[in-house]
Each structure stands twice: as structure tokens, then as C-alpha cells.
Amino acid sequence: MSSSSGTPESWISSFCSLLGHEYFAEVSEEFIEDDFNLTGLQTQVAMYKEALEMILDVEPEEDDEDEEEEDEEEDESIEGVERMRHGERRNHSRIASDLSVIESSAEMLYGLIHQRFICSRAGIQQMSEKYELGHFGVCPRSHCDQARTLPVGLSDIPGEETVKLFCPSCLDVYVPPNSRFQTVDGAFFGRTFGALFLLTFPEYDLTKRGADVLAGARVPEDDKEMLNGMYRCNIAPSLGRSRIYEPRIYGFRVSEVARSGPRMQWLRDKPNDLSELDEARRFAEENPESDDDDESMNLNGRSVRRLRQRRRNGAGGGGGGGSPMETNGAESEL
Amino acid sequence: MMEEFASESDSDYTSYWRDWFISSRGNEYFCEIDEDYLTDRFNLTGLNTEVQYYQYALDLITDVFDLDCDDDMRETIEKSARHLYGLIHARYIVTTRGLAKMPTLASVQGSSAGRIHYYQWAKPMRLIRNLSNSTVFVARMYTIPSLAHAAIDGAYFGTSFHNIMFQVYPALVPSKSAERYIPRVYGFKVHAAATLIRWQNSQRADMLRRLRKLEVESGFKEDMGGDDLDEEEDEDEELGVDGAQDAMHVVG
Numbered sequence: 001m002s003s004s005s006g007t008p009e010s011w012i013s014s015f016c017s018l019l020g021h022e023y024f025a026e027v028s029e030e031f032i033e034d035d036f037n038l039t040g041l042q043t044q045v046a047m048y049k050e051a052l053e054m055i056l057d058v059e060p061e062e063d064d065e066d067e068e069e070e071d072e073e074e075d076e077s078i079e080g081v082e083r084m085r086h087g088e089r090r091n092h093s094r095i096a097s098d099l100s101v102i103e104s105s106a107e108m109l110y111g112l113i114h115q116r117f118i119c120s121r122a123g124i125q126q127m128s129e130k131y132e133l134g135h136f137g138v139c140p141r142s143h144c145d146q147a148r149t150l151p152v153g154l155s156d157i158p159g160e161e162t163v164k165l166f167c168p169s170c171l172d173v174y175v176p177p178n179s180r181f182q183t184v185d186g187a188f189f190g191r192t193f194g195a196l197f198l199l200t201f202p203e204y205d206l207t208k209r210g211a212d213v214l215a216g217a218r219v220p221e222d223d224k225e226m227l228n229g230m231y232r233c234n235i236a237p238s239l240g241r242s243r244i245y246e247p248r249i250y251g252f253r254v255s256e257v258a259r260s261g262p263r264m265q266w267l268r269d270k271p272n273d274l275s276e277l278d279e280a281r282r283f284a285e286e287n288p289e290s291d292d293d294d295e296s297m298n299l300n301g302r303s304v305r306r307l308r309q310r311r312r313n314g315a316g317g318g319g320g321g322g323s324p325m326e327t328n329g330a331e332s333e334l
Numbered sequence: 335m336m337e338e339f340a341s342e343s344d345s346d347y348t349s350y351w352r353d354w355f356i357s358s359r360g361n362e363y364f365c366e367i368d369e370d371y372l373t374d375r376f377n378l379t380g381l382n383t384e385v386q387y388y389q390y391a392l393d394l395i396t397d398v399f400d401l402d403c404d405d406d407m408r409e410t411i412e413k414s415a416r417h418l419y420g421l422i423h424a425r426y427i428v429t430t431r432g433l434a435k436m437p438t439l440a441s442v443q444g445s446s447a448g449r450i451h452y453y454q455w456a457k458p459m460r461l462i463r464n465l466s467n468s469t470v471f472v473a474r475m476y477t478i479p480s481l482a483h484a485a486i487d488g489a490y491f492g493t494s495f496h497n498i499m500f501q502v503y504p505a506l507v508p509s510k511s512a513e514r515y516i517p518r519v520y521g522f523k524v525h526a527a528a529t530l531i532r533w534q535n536s537q538r539a540d541m542l543r544r545l546r547k548l549e550v551e552s553g554f555k556e557d558m559g560g561d562d563l564d565e566e567e568d569e570d571e572e573l574g575v576d577g578a579q580d581a582m583h584v585v586g
Contacts (some may be wrong), residue, residue: 003508154515166515171527173515193420195524196516217486228526249494249501256541257550260500260507267514270530 020180023151052104053127111188152194153186161186166194169238240268391415420490
């Protein structure tokens with residue numbers, strides 16, 4: 001079985017090279033073989049074991065013993081299931097209709113594993129390579145100026161929504177331009193990936209476009225001011241007053257009060273002064289007395305340092321756990 | 335080849351060039367310009383300086399072209415004709431008749447080129463708009479998905495058309511919704527995005543308040559008024575204290 005990793009066309013790589021599957025990362029076999037990563041998927045996919053075999057290119061065995069000898073590491077993961085289903089599987093030979101059911105199960109199973117994989121260290125790394133190569137396309141919004149997008153799902157449950165593209169530059173989601181992606185389930189990417197990607201790779205400079213991203217544009221050293229856990233320059237760079245379309249008739253702006261007037265500009269708005277968004281600092285400024293509760297809220301700005309020092313040590317176990325993590329995160333990014 | 339039809343230039347059957355032009359690939363966004371409009375010189379004021387071989391191009395559009403010329407020349411005139419048609423088109427679609435034609439085309443034009451249709455948020459009624467004079471843009475300004483359309487000059491639609499269209503046909507204005515995408519990690523909102531969204535919601539509430547004061551219909555599906563801010567906060571509370579704090583951790 002392990003031989004399949006050497007063969008040029010494993011099931012996984014052929015699946016990922018199908019038309020419309022350009023967004024998929026190739027899940028490593030080690031990831032699939034770790035039983036822990038598959039927790040709970042048995043109940044979600046029909047013919048789970050057969051589907052898993054297909055993904056891993058395990059030959060549908062005639063003789064159980066033979067297979068066990070061949071791939072011991074494989075057995076660790078699927079042996080248990082295999083034993084359970086062995087009896088019922090014995091009798092039926094694989095017919096064509098069966099195969100197509102397994103094939104679609106395998107796709108579903110792969111998608112669900114993929115959803116987990118791209119949030120793992122190896123997976124998100126692979127996705128970042130695809131991101132740098134521009135595999136996920138660009139934002140259709142003209143003011144976003146071809147910002148790179150990320151594939152996301154709007155639901156973690158398969159069969160609800162197709163895959164969408166999340167633009168980190170305007171924080172909105174779009175239908176992929178090509179209809180071939182409208183058969184790809186959004187759950188195969190999941191709701192978490194898009195946001196997690198930005199948190200994992202805060203160094204990507206979202207204001208850069210095209211070839212600059214290819215060159216691995218990073219946030220410049222002198223621009224590394226943090227706000228709300230992100231670099232200031234990376235907070236929705238394509239939003240704001242100057243980057244909102246203004247409808248005009250013969251040069252005159254259409255009034256907000258007009259029936260056809262612009263009503264959705266808030267969706268593309270951003271404060272001119274980003275520190276307006278620093279809610280924690282503003283709260284601290286407005287309420288200088290309140291030094292209790294909400295420790296985790298006070299971690300953004302410089303001016304809260306005073307508060308931080310005053311913070312009592314034993315204030316609640318759960319809250320206390322928040323601050324070290326936050327501090328660690330900030331340090332590692334610097 | 336056009337000469338054969340020259341004699342029939344007044345009949346209804348003569349719009350060969352325009353038929354061909356509209357039905358050719360990538361030109362789905364254009365509507366057919368009436369013969370009357372084309373032949374009225376007033377409507378063409380100033381265009382003769384914009385277009386090379388203006389008279390020949392106009393002849394070609396109106397199917398009365400009968401010049402014997404070589405292929406190169408014909409090619410140039412053809413190009414001019416397309417340009418001229420586009421420029422006339424920009425004027426035509428803001429006339430009463432042109433406006434009446436465009437809505438029927440609207441379904442062809444596609445829905446807001448990508449933004450997710452949260453329920454009824456954008457009925458398939460997003461119209462062409464233009465920005466500076468690059469390519470054609472769709473309402474809320476999205477570049478048009480098909481590459482075929484990337485070649486169309488935005489000026490062929492003008493900057494005013496879609497606005498006038500919505501003024502004339504207010505029923506076509508899509509209803510709006512405050513539904514939006516909220517970036518989440520394992521169900522928890524990301525702090526940076528969440529603060530921006532809160533700020534934007536306060537902007538929306540301000541706008542709705544202004545509109546309500548003037549007693550203007552906001553166009554939102556349900557008038558959330560000033561309550562939506564509270565709703566937003568309620569949602570946060572539903573997540574619970576743990577959720578809020580975890581969301582903060584994720585930020586780091």
C-alpha cells in the first residue's frame with residue numbers, strides 16, 4: 001500500500017487535479033492514517049471503510065492476512081473498522097454501481113478530512129504556498145484591486161453551501177467566478193480556515209498585489225504596529241471612505257435620501273483613524289476607574305500598560321489564562 | 335456584401351450589423367439602438383470628432399455602407415463602427431426607450447458578479463456601471479466575471495445609466511440586508527474583524543436613524559433601526575463569557 005506514495009497518480013493527487021478541484025490541498029497520507037484525525041467521520045460517510053481504502057489506494061483485498069503483512073502501519077488506523085465490517089464485506093463483490101457509490105463517498109470523506117487538514121500545521125502551510133502562487137483567484141471587487149482571496153465555506157456541514165472566496169482585503173465573501181467551482185462543497189474548506197490563515201500568517205502584507213505576493217511580500221519592519229491582534233496596515237486595507245464607489249448622475253452624487261440612493265456604504269466603510277477600533281483602550285480611557293474584570297480586553301495598546309500593571313494576580317482562573325497566551329502570541333510575532 | 339441590403343435601409347429588416355454585433359460573444363450587455371435614434375443627427379453631436387471614418391462607420395451601423403475598399407480599410411472602419419456604436423449606446427440607454435430596453439436585458443447581465451446573495455440581498459438585478467474609463471463594472475462595483483467582457487470599454491455604458499435606471503424604475507432597486515460574512519475561527523469571531531464590523535454596524539444604525547428622521551424608506555428588508563446594535567451585542571453575550579475570552583486568545 002505504501003507504494004502508492006511513490007506512484008505518480010495516487011487517488012489523492014488525481015482527485016486534486018480534477019477540473020474544479022484546484023483549491024484543494026493534497027492531504028498527506030500520514031494525516032489520514034492517524035486515526036485521531038478521523039474521529040467522528042465514520043458516522044458521516046456511507047461505506048466509510050471502502051472510501052478510506054480508495055483514498056489511500058489500498059487494493060480491495062481478497063485475503064485479509066496478505067494485506068496485514070503488506071502494510072502494518074496502515075492497519076493501525078483501519079484495522080478496527082475492518083474487523084467490524086469484515087463479515088458483511090466478504091460476500092459481496094464490487095460491482096460498478098457499488099464503485100460509484102464508494103467513489104462519491106471517498107470524495108465526501110476526503111473533503112471532510114481536508115477541512116481538518118487545512119487547519120493543521122502542515123495543511124495550512126501547503127495552503128499558504130497555494131495562496132502565494134495565486135491558486136485561489138482574486139477579489140472581484142474593483143476597489144480591492146485584485147487582492148488574493150482564500151477559499152472558505154459558510155458552513156461546516158456538507159451539502160449546504162458551495163465553496164466561496166473570502167477576500168481579506170474587504171472582509172467579504174464572493175462566489176468564485178468560474179462555475180466549475182459551484183459543484184465544490186464549502187464544507188470541504190470549512191468556516192475556520194480563512195480567518196485562521198490570516199492569524200497564522202500575519203506577516204503577509206495584504207496591501208501588496210500580484211507579483212509582490214509571489215515574491216513573498218511581508219509587512220515591512222517599520223509598519224508593525226499592532227491593533228486588535230493584527231498589524232494595523234492589514235486591517236481591511238481596501239475599505240474606507242476613499243475606496244467606496246460613489247454613484248453619480250451626470251457628475252452629481254446620488255443622495256442617500258433618494259430611493260435609489262446608496263444604502264450599503266457602511267459595509268465598505270472603515271474609520272479614518274483606525275485607533276477608533278481599539279475598543280479596549282477607548283474603554284480604559286473613558287472609564288479610568290474600572291480596573292476590574294476583562295483583563296483580556298486590555299491588551300492592545302500602549303496606554304493600557306498602567307492598567308495591566310495594576311491588575312490583580314488572582315482575578316479569576318479563566319481570565320488569568322488569557323493574558324499569558326496573548327502575550328506569547330504577540331511576542332512570537334515580533 | 336452590405337451593398338445588397340443598402341436599398342432596403344428603411345425597412346425593419348436592415349439591422350444586420352447591429353444584430354450581428356449584439357449577438358456576438360461578449361456583447362451581451364449591449365442593447366439594440368433604434369434606427370430612429372441612430373439617424374437623428376442631434377443624438378450624435380460631437381461624436382464625429384471621436385471616431386475615425388465617422389461617416390463610413392455610421393453607414394456600417396445603419397447598414398447603408400457601400401464603399402468599395404480593401405480588407406485593411408474595411409477592418410479599420412469595422413473597428414470604428416464598434417467604437418461608435420458603444421458611444422451612441424452610452425447615450426441611448428439613458429433615454430426613455432433605452433431604459434425600457436435594459437431591464438429586459440438585466441437577467442442576462444448577471445447578478446452582482448460574485449457577492450453572496452444572502453437570501454434576497456441582491457436580486458438578479460445588478461446593473462452595469464462604469465468607473466473612470468476602464469472596463470465595465472457592476473453595481474457595488476465588481477469587475478465582471480467573464481473575460482470576454484473585460485474587453486468592453488466602460489464608457490460604452492456611461493457613469494449615469496444605472497443610477498437613472500434605478501431612479502426611473504425604483505421597483506428594480508434590490509432590497510438590502512444587513513446580513514454579512516463574519517470571519518470566525520472554530521466558531522469564535524476574530525477580534526480585529528469583529529471590532530470593524532461593530533463599527534460598521536454603528537454606521538449603519540446612524541444612517542437608518544437619519545433616514546427615519548426624514549421618513550424615507552431605507553430599503554432594508556426589515557427595518558432594524560437602532561436595535562441592531564443591541565442585537566449584535568446580544569449575540570456576543572449568547573456566546574458566553576468563555577466564548578468572548580477564547581475569541582481574544584485566538585487573536586494572538
